[in-house]
Amino acid sequence: MRHLLFAALVAAGPGCSLITVQQEPFPPLEIRSERPPPAPARVVLTASSITIGEKVQFATGSAEILPVSHGLLDEVAKVLTDNPQIELLQVEGHTDSTGTAALNRRLSQQRAESVMKYLASKGVTAGRMVAKGFGPDRAIADNATDDGREKNRRVEFNIVKQGPKKTVVRDE
């Protein structure tokens, strides 16, 4: 008897971790929530253009596309590959009026080409695209305000030529 009691006391110390009492499972807490409405599409194909809901971001003063815009351009590429009836797309670069017009035209041309190259790298046939830098020539907002200049710095995708809608047939 003394031996058993001694054994119990020994087990009650460091042996505790060896003793497991199986817990009866709790009924689950049920959590329900409404699905939020789907986010509006960032890239929309219209009759004459591909409109983007975000701006293509470039490194300051450069034609380097920032990684944050890769997803957006991937969606543009998908629209193009899904819509072979778009035969020629003009990738347009636009700037605000800050700086010289010549410099801005050159930068906007380089940025348009950079976007075109990115789309080509994602499977869009290069021959379906043309890059054009307009610099500050096609302003859509007032260059006298910060907000207006921000709106003017943009990339647009305008459809120059398209054929009848074609059905894409993919191999199984």
Place this chain on the structure above:
Amino acid sequence: MNSSLAISLCAALCAAACGGTGLGADARADVTARMASAQSPIVACYHAGLKANRKLTGTMVVAFAAAPDTGQFTDIRITRDDLGDTGVRQCVIDAVGKLKLARPQATRLSISYPIHFAPNP
């Protein structure tokens, strides 16, 4: 004293010294009520997760301890996570960490609690 009595005494001593890892009915009811009280913040966690992933669904099992005397929920960890969303996971840990038993026990309780997440149909 016969041997069966000795074994019973031995088991009782062990359980008492180990803090009694089993849960009584009162403690279970208290834990269930505390978890139910966290439903709103956990719904908010889930809703935030659904904004990023509209297909988020599944079971998460939260393991924690209720501290002796205070009843504070501590040592919270996730032992199963079908959702795989680190934001929801951390949010649930934070929500559960704010709970404590209404009727604290003298001993530390170890609890494993499942939570089912599903969007409204």
